[in-house]
Amino acid sequence: MAQKKITQQAYQEMTKQASPPTRSYLTIPTAFAVGGLICVLGQALLGIYQSMGLEKDAAGTAVSVTLVFLSALFTGLKLYDKLAKYAGAGTLVPITGFANAMVSPALEFKSEGLVLGLGAKLFTIAGPVIVYGVSAAALYGVIAYLFGLY
């Protein structure tokens, strides 16, 4: 099954299987519900951290860190990918999906070695996300700097 070999391609295949175009009446509401619930979990954590005295930005960061931790754990337990099969973008788009996209290939390619297997595959998807995200932010930074929009 796809769970044995969760490569990037297999992951894409799984998402595809979970969301055939003809069944959008199922996939879109499921993605909405699961994604919404992950955000509700984030909101609950935000409340907890703020009540512990963290200020808004720090609490937000703590929420991201916690969600990333939970996602890594549930990916390791093979539960996240099971959920992702049904939830599609609902489990992909939240930050938990980003963490899952790092752990899944790293775990799968562990057998190819700790450096070029596990180490490199952590960045199969995180790499492009960071490359384009940071570059876009830097481009914005150049514009903001030149036009004094900061």
Next chain:
Amino acid sequence: MEMYLKAFLIGGLICAVGQVLIDYTGLTPARILVSFVVAGVALGALGLYQPLIDFAGAGATVPLTGFGALLAKGTVEAIREDGMLGILSGGLSAAGAGIGAAVVFGFLTALIFKPGDKM
């Protein structure tokens, strides 16, 4: 309580957009993630994302568009404090804890768990 509902609705909606893209454009998950982060940077740069965060809290910060908006926000804040160098340092500084967590927890998980074993 109202915040939970808003987080659910906006967070759900952003994920539903991702699902529409998967279903109707065949964009791969990697491309969806990249697009959402870049879209978040753009919306953050235009000042459109902060109002959404004020409205929906985690509903706007948890999806990857929030990660993008954070990169944009960190960049201007760093420029304000450090000048030109902030263009390069701001994004990663702001997102540092999240990326650090993903790397460290990801590394440990991949190290500890066995591939393909079913629990």
